[in-house]
Amino acid sequence: MLAPATARVPVGGPGPAVDSARSRGSASGVTSLTYGQYLRLGELLTLQRPLSRPEHHDELLFIVQHQTSELWFKLVLRELGTVCACLAEDRPRPAFKAVARVKTVLHSLTDQWAVLATLTPADYAGFRGDLGTSSGFQSYQYRALEFALGAKDRRAMERAEADPLARELLADALKRPSVYDEFLRFLARRGHDVPAEVLDRDVTDSYRFTPPLLPVLRTIYERTEEHWEEYEACEELVDLEDSFRLWRFRHLQTVERIIGTKPGTGGSDGVGYLRAAVDRRFFPELFAVRAELG
Template sequence: MSSCPFSSATQSSAAQGERIVQEEKAQLDFDGRMSYGDYLQLDAILSAQKPLSPDHNEMLFIVQHQTSELWMKLMLHELQAAIHNIATDELPDAFKKLARVSKIMEQLVHAWDVLATMTPPEYSAIRPYLAQSSGFQSWQYRCIEFSMGNKNAAMLQPHAHRPDLSAIVQAAYEAPSLYDECLRLLKRRGLNVPEGHTQRDWRQPYPASEAVENAWLEVYRDPKQHWDLYQLGEELTDLEDAFRLWRFRHVTTVERVIGFKRGTGGTGGVSYLRKMLDTVLFPEIWTLRTQL
């Protein structure tokens, strides 16, 4: 009787499989070398969730905000580097970083979808344990706002109790914003940007200008001549578009979860967040479109 034609093939396959398993075991023997958890500091990160209430849903609330702060850390890292790139005429590098910041904003927008699964009774169960803590006190978010041009001296106060963090926020408040550096770049390229928009008190809110709109219009009316500046304008548009979506999802999630109660930090809650929807970071980038 002839042997099964598949027997030798099966044995060969089994032997090969065993060999692969042994090779994998050898590779998995780290022999005391740095591990995945060591590199990412996972012990510290995964032990940082310490609910104060007995409610099951507080873990969602903590993880949501901790991961948002991690994304904001990366956003600041990229945003500050992009501002430096623009100040030093390294536009390709700036474009890469600004595109990444917009993608990070998309992640933050979708994060609200998870928090929105928390119902009003579930939030009410943990709210007394939050005391006066509030996202309003996020120093990283404040640095992002300042770096993108939304300067407001009153927003320095929530961080005054931490001199180390207050100094970082103060530095962002006093520095030229992303848009300030973009306008200085336009000026260096020979476009007619008023001196008052390239040499001014960077702590003051940005004043929209017809002359600045005309400078951007010159770029947008001849994209081939000003291709990198045109691309810069579109990167700014993408970024503010994503920021607007984040703000909108923020206000709708807060209204869904707490209604019109005041925020834990003492703000008006939804009423305050709705006012923020009207903030325009790069005004001429939007108004020029009507003139094209």
């Protein structure tokens, strides 16, 4: 918890309110900055603006749920960038730490669905029409998160054409190697015989299951003492995917509980789309190799 009174201003400065407070600070760098100024609560707490008229009691819950999810997505995207950078620099330990943070955030996001599940079908019906064509299906940060994990889809770029921020974020995520790409390159630099078709692939394409990779992973799992860090990296990614799938599954359950099999507001298939998403794998060989062990 942040202290409610005095705080030390972080490098880079969080914005105008903090800049103003800094100008009144002492030579030591300690200012009269308040909790509200540091977090810019005056601005933050005005961003929940229900559209229903008269305002439906439960629309605020719906907005807060989705806004907080987007804030967590922002953090997850940065941490996945750290994972990629550390693996590219052959520094697996800091990468593992960043993965651990992402897993913890995903657990928090999974638990958060329980709050939205307090919304009954009748509650949601009271303001659903005010959402228009907006939908969580359109979350460009979520799409960028999928891109960072290797599930890339250029059609998401087309849907983002009208939003410059979305287009910029997705274009950057599309051209970057995914977490799995960097992991496999890391294995190759450690002397593992990773297939050239994987190392030289077009990273703007979605990753596809590559059977020749299975013997490489089998060796790591069968000789863990020789390849402990690589083995640990494998298991960290398995944990990461498990955490992500749990979040997706809880999302599916919550949507099914509230709207059943109705289509989503943005034109998606609703529950059908979410159910298919639960079964998609980011790191397919890490799960397939388990059938070959022992």
